[in-house]
Amino acid sequence: MDRWSWQSKTTKAAEEKKSHIPSVRLYNGDDKTEFDKGSLEITTHRIIWNDGRRGIELPLKLVVRVDSVEATFTKSAKVVLTLSPPDHARDPGPVQTSKYDFVKLSFLKGGHLDAKALLVSLLSEKRWDKGVVAMKGPSSLMGGGLVHIERQIESSRAETDQSLNAAFRDIDALMDKGKEMVALAERITVKLSEKADSPGGDETLELKSHLLSIGISNPVTRETHGTGTKYHASLGDELARMLRAPLQQCGGVMSVSEVYCRYNRARGVALVSPEDVVNACKTLTPAHHGMELKRFSSGVLVVEGDNFNSVMRTMVDTITKNTCVSALTLSSIMAIPLMLARERLMAGEQHGLLCRDETEEGIFFYKNLFVEEPRG
Amino acid sequence: KQWYQRRVRGIGAVKKQHAARAKLSQKGTDLAELQLKQVSEQMEVFKTQLEEFAIKYKSEIKKTPEFRAHFQMMCSKIGVDPLASSKGFWAQLLGVGDFYYELGVQIVEVCLATRPINGGLITMEELCLRLEKSSGKTRKDIRSDDINRAIAKLAVLGDGFTVVKVGKQQLVQSVPGELSMDHTTALDVAAKHGGQLTVEELERLGWPDLRIRSTLDNLLEQSMVWVDEVNSTYWVPALFK
Numbered sequence: 277m278d279r280w281s282w283q284s285k286t287t288k289a290a291e292e293k294k295s296h297i298p299s300v301r302l303y304n305g306d307d308k309t310e311f312d313k314g315s316l317e318i319t320t321h322r323i324i325w326n327d328g329r330r331g332i333e334l335p336l337k338l339v340v341r342v343d344s345v346e347a348t349f350t351k352s353a354k355v356v357l358t359l360s361p362p363d364h365a366r367d368p369g370p371v372q373t374s375k376y377d378f379v380k381l382s383f384l385k386g387g388h389l390d391a392k393a394l395l396v397s398l399l400s401e402k403r404w405d406k407g408v409v410a411m412k413g414p415s416s417l418m419g420g421g422l423v424h425i426e427r428q429i430e431s432s433r434a435e436t437d438q439s440l441n442a443a444f445r446d447i448d449a450l451m452d453k454g455k456e457m458v459a460l461a462e463r464i465t466v467k468l469s470e471k472a473d474s475p476g477g478d479e480t481l482e483l484k485s486h487l488l489s490i491g492i493s494n495p496v497t498r499e500t501h502g503t504g505t506k507y508h509a510s511l512g513d514e515l516a517r518m519l520r521a522p523l524q525q526c527g528g529v530m531s532v533s534e535v536y537c538r539y540n541r542a543r544g545v546a547l548v549s550p551e552d553v554v555n556a557c558k559t560l561t562p563a564h565h566g567m568e569l570k571r572f573s574s575g576v577l578v579v580e581g582d583n584f585n586s587v588m589r590t591m592v593d594t595i596t597k598n599t600c601v602s603a604l605t606l607s608s609i610m611a612i613p614l615m616l617a618r619e620r621l622m623a624g625e626q627h628g629l630l631c632r633d634e635t636e637e638g639i640f641f642y643k644n645l646f647v648e649e650p651r652g
Numbered sequence: 653k654q655w656y657q658r659r660v661r662g663i664g665a666v667k668k669q670h671a672a673r674a675k676l677s678q679k680g681t682d683l684a685e686l687q688l689k690q691v692s693e694q695m696e697v698f699k700t701q702l703e704e705f706a707i708k709y710k711s712e713i714k715k716t717p718e719f720r721a722h723f724q725m726m727c728s729k730i731g732v733d734p735l736a737s738s739k740g741f742w743a744q745l746l747g748v749g750d751f752y753y754e755l756g757v758q759i760v761e762v763c764l765a766t767r768p769i770n771g772g773l774i775t776m777e778e779l780c781l782r783l784e785k786s787s788g789k790t791r792k793d794i795r796s797d798d799i800n801r802a803i804a805k806l807a808v809l810g811d812g813f814t815v816v817k818v819g820k821q822q823l824v825q826s827v828p829g830e831l832s833m834d835h836t837t838a839l840d841v842a843a844k845h846g847g848q849l850t851v852e853e854l855e856r857l858g859w860p861d862l863r864i865r866s867t868l869d870n871l872l873e874q875s876m877v878w879v880d881e882v883n884s885t886y887w888v889p890a891l892f893k
Binding site: 343356400440443444446447448450451453454455456457458460461463464467482483486488489490491492507531532533534536537540541545546547548549550551552553554571574575576577613614615638639 | 687688690691692694695697698701702705708709712716718719722723726727729730731732733734735736737738739740741742743744749750753754756757760761764767768805806807808809810811812820827828829873875
């Protein structure tokens with residue numbers, strides 16, 4: 277509540293009243309305030325609360341976010357305004373300090389959704405920024421020129437609105453056609469799937485490629501057509517070429533997220549979707565590409581170079597030299613990210629090379645001595 | 653001998669069935685071929701329309717969040733995902749993919765860079781700020797809707813990219829492993845105290861010791877929570893103000 281100032285009676289330049297809602301209570305964060313049952317006026321520049329006796333205002337430029345909370349049986353609907361830190365140069369107001377950085381507007385007689393929508397659109401317009409310098413008033417000398425500028429700003433804003441509306445109409449027209457396409461394609465998919473005798477015919481493949489082109493998210497499309505297509509195979513080849521050197525540097529393992537980033541950064545344009553990157557990785561083979569996709573039980577996907585076994589051996593040797601390691605120490609010794617250190621230790625454990633010891637300080641890994649030949 | 657005759661009859665009947673089915677399926681194939689041709693033709697028409705649309709609006713996708721939002725809404729209305737394939741019409745002709753995939757790259761980079769500190773949890777707010785900073789030229793108008801869509805696509809990469817709700821905040825998770833209700837409740841408590849989490853606060857929720865211990869240990873193990881041993885307090889770096 278410490279961002280509110282006493283209401284100033286002067287209207288700002290280009291300020292426009294947008295809405296008036298009765299019966300609104302203000303909350304300082306989660307706490308009720310004494311500003312109860314007043315009316316709320318929303319303008320393009322500020323929110324004004326007034327109960328007849330006193331009025332306070334909040335500049336819209338301090339509002340970072342607008343959320344709404346639905347009414348429950350005992351509580352009325354609210355709009356939550358998250359605010360930026362208080363401006364020290366602000367005009368004096370009713371509250372000096374507040375531990376909260378949000379306020380709530382409680383709409384005792386409804387209207388919260390409209391208010392929220394209005395606030396969201398006003399916040400995106402940011403009319404207070406576009407305001408003209410002088411105030412509206414009887415200044416005939418300057419008045420003419422400034423009014424003209426104001427009108428120009430208004431009309432260009434109106435133009436943007438209009439062109440946006442035109443764009444929306446064009447989108448809708450395009451989508452009408454798209455809707456026909458989707459319906460047609462789906463009818464045929466049903467017909468084809470009814471033909472139980474030839475599940476993998478050429479037509480099915482062709483249809484599925486059409487579906488994918490238009491973006492119909494069909495799980496069947498993805499499974500049988502999404503992977504192993506020529507596109508993904510050639511993408512895989514390209515990836516392998518690009519990754520050979522970096523993979524060596526990373527100790528033979530790289531997360532698929534990193535592959536995605538590197539590849540798209542290298543491409544620059546006509547970027548590839550995460551899904552296509554994953555599908556391309558699925559086409560990698562050790563024989564042909566010298567690397568392959570591996571999936572850990574946690575779901576983490578990595579591309580592993582064929583030097584993986586030697587990496588495992590190096591890791592076990594490192595661990596033996598240090599008696600035991602945690603993921604943190606391993607990551608610094610081998611200079612790999614913590615995530616990968618963890619995954620490698622898990623992999624080592626799963627392959628029976630390591631044993632873990634869970635302590636209060638964390639999890640430590642030792643070389644698995646149980647599988648060693650007993651000495652003497 | 654009788655047995656042999658019966659057997660032949662059986663085989664004959666089966667062969668007849670096969671022949672009949674084959675004939676039907678042939679007819680079916682012809683029909684399907686015709687319909688497929690129809691689909692191909694319609695696709696061409698649609699492609700032309702999309703090309704014209706793209707000439708006018710290709711740049712709007714990148715520039716105008718309202719345009720993006722309306723476009724995405726209409727797509728989901730008719731049941732298409734413009735980001736389903738990099739080879740799809742939408743990506744190739746309209747370049748919708750480029751916007752979201754590049755955003756995806758930036759999100760991954762921010763998350764990877766901040767992971768050593770926050771253990772793979774970052775508030776939507778901080779993510780937005782860092783994204784704006786990292787490429788100021790074209791990225792002034794990223795909405796949380798855009799980020800949510802980009803993250804939905806990143807999930808397939810296997811690093812557990814999701815958006816988690818903690819109290820009133822949205823956090824972006826970039827490590828695998830599900831955050832249980834206890835985890836998010838504890839994080840919510842921390843959020844209300846500027847990122848600090850104390851055993852007392854969790855006790856106030858009525859949690860028994862074991863539950864508090866296991867939740868804290870779990871979060872510590874994932875590096876989402878750090879402990880200040882000197883003062884015996886716990887901190888969630890992701891939620892620092």
